[in-house]
Amino acid sequence: MLLISRMGLALCILAGATISTLTAQDRPAVRAGAFAQDITPTKFPISSNGNMSDRMARQAHDRLHARCLVLADGSTKLAIVVCDSCMIPRELMDAAKAKAAQKTGIPAGNILISATHSHSCPTVTGVFQSDPDAEYIAFLIDRIAEGIAEAHGRLQPARVGWGSAQEPGQLFNRRWHLKEGVLGENPFGQKVDTVRMNPGYSSPDVTKPAGPVDPEVAILAVQTADGAPLALLANYSLHYVGGVGGEDLSADYFGEFAHRVGRAIKVSGDHPFVGILSNGTSGDVNNVNFSLTAGPKRQPYEQMGLVAEAVAQAAKAAWESVDFQSSAKLAVATREIDLGVRLPSAEDVAAAEARLAAAAGRPLKGAPEIYARETVLLAKYPATVKSLIQAIRIGDLGIASSPCETFTETGLAIKWGSPLKKTFTIELANGYNGYLPTPAQHDLGGYETWRARSSYLARDAEPKIRAAQLELLRQVAAD
Template sequence: MTMLRVGFGQRDITPPLGLPLGGYGARFGGADAVLDRLHARAIVIDDGGAAIAIVALDLVHVFADWTVRVRERITRAYGIASERVLMAATHTHAGPAVFRSGIERDERLATYEHAMIEQVVASVADARQRAKPAVLRFGRAAVAEVAANRREAAMPVDHMVRVLSSHEPNGTLLGVLANFGCHPTVLSAANHAYSGDLLGVAATQAAQTLAAPVVFTNGAAGDVSTRFTRREQTADEVQRLARLLADGVGAAVNDAVEVDLGDTSLGAAVGTVPVRWRALPTRAAAQAEVEAALADLEAAHTRGDDARARRVAAARVEGAQAALWVGSYGGWAVLFGERPPVAQLQALRCGDVSLVAAPGELFSSAGTQLRHALGERVLVIGYANDYLGYFIPEAEAVAGGYEALIAMVDPRDESTICNGLVDVALAAGHLRVTSPQMERENGL
């Protein structure tokens, strides 16, 4: 039987105070405090012939050109092939406003982005140095009252946290790779302090409870957030919700079962699929949408709608205003830079468990579809290697709302991206392994 070596590393990537914060268009001014440190958290898995590396970063997103630079450094230093290196942002909205493309740049951000490469490479170096013989286990647990559909609270979302845990042969826990799909937006635009928010704090809490490192990746979170589960938007509420999620990680680790490594323990594949940029409305149409959204919000207040309905209406206003701004200041390039119309996809495989990575915000339904196609032993990772915004299903686009108004990728291409993820998983050697119980729970 193949014996893997697995190691974990972590480096601080908290920027200096004063840098602009990313995630909220309505926020102005730089960071003035630190609620909790930002980190690059790495896991390296080596089967003696090749290795894979996954790094989760407390950032709102990463861009492809930066990922290429990091991969090149890791390949040169440690011989890990670029297609076996995965960079994933947690999508915190309380981190620096990195990779802002055509928006007026703060040179301090460019300096930070460059310096961060050194910390990411160092986190991988630490993971390699600390690697020990290990057995992998896959587990999952339901986490209630953290995530909800942010467009309509009654709509279904995936409440499962999934883990790939690493154990020494004697059973001692070495560390955990965790995955959960939810916008980490407990903190609001009024916050001006650095924080990993939900996932960053949950990683810290789970690591403390388990006495082992935890690397947290975000999932299919495009339409999922804490909008209807948070009681307030404070640091204390971040801690409360993160504790629920951290406890879920512990439960998943406790129930995890050993991964079947098979004949080829590790696999990797990358691919690209063509996408189309969604046509922006004319300035007149965009202005009309803003006015309609504002009228809808005013009507919601006049009717005495509950806080949830008012928040959805307010989000439509935010999306309409953002679309008007984008169209007025140079189109999609102002947010995403000039780039070829392709989505870069990746899959990594550890035995009968696969990780599929998309460069943007998949909806929860996409995660469900991918598990229908590939089985339950899949970690669907969003915000990975690049950022192309929302991948909104056509039916959801028709319904409108914030995500539909600000999505760069044409909704007709959402299915292309999902199908492409299945293809790269199969190219990485994915084997569909699903228990009868899991099939019943997932409607397979």
């Protein structure tokens, strides 16, 4: 578990005190526009990823959206987009940004696009046995750009603020230490793991969770100039909830939150309002309490409604504490960094090819076969990949981005190390580079570290990304 010394925290507070302050007259006036762009596919069936096997969806239980927020302060414009999707590759996001920049004049580098990580949305990047639909990719690029343009067209004088509340009851670290000798081989035939993801209810073999949770529900609140709610961007570090119908698409609790938070803060029925929930740092956190003897019996969609309501009520409490301002400094900084790839050896590839040859003519079964396919596909990757890191400042609020399924301890380190008064991290933003375990978590092994297209970065990637995030936050704080 991550520990921060009192001295380190004091230094962070002192760093925050160095941020230059402007008088109310000097601060630039804020304008804001928001729009929820429908991105539900128009053709079915369609592949839905998030599982070891592909799942074909035949209808949408609820509409999927790219929820867009555009802010301007007179000299800077930026856009934040949260898409109902499991993960989105950088190439798709870059194409959407380029189209949006053409339509609006917002620099592509000032646009943040992220995925919620719902496991019941159309596949747009290949993972395990799910492959993307080219027609939906083209559709999604256009729809994201159109959503940003629509939000930009709705810019109006606004008031902004930020705050947070706590909702600890929905979060459980899903990686557990097990007693010595309990764990068997990983999919590569190695007996090296000391933790297991999702070990089962009340298992006698578990000892303790392998990491922390972050109960904060952080928000960016936006009102019109006359005080009517315009948008609420929330951030919570929970992987997803699940419990959808077997052939359904669904935005999961992220979409349900968007509906419920407007009711929670009492938005009038005829007033346009956009609720948005971004994923924080939840690569090792889910909604299942494995300390129980058994999980509660729920109907499809019931659990995600309960979670969405709890998070919406926390967001309401945060909203009610916000000190709204009609002016706030905006700043954006981006950096592309090189990260190593854990490529398989020639021997690994040969063994994987032999395993796949033995399974030819039937669907792959079991982790060894599934990871054999991942090994063969990952062998085609370059030795390094370029990852886009971004930081945004909105007044005294900082937002850092990560293109990965980031562990919670990294998110806590970013919050504690940021020079801004309030900071949160949006994961799966501006690309997709798989899981991001810390070096210490790599040593523990487990699913999130197993080499695949879902977990391929070098073990030193997390310190590099975290350092870049903090440096960019310091940069925007000094602007």
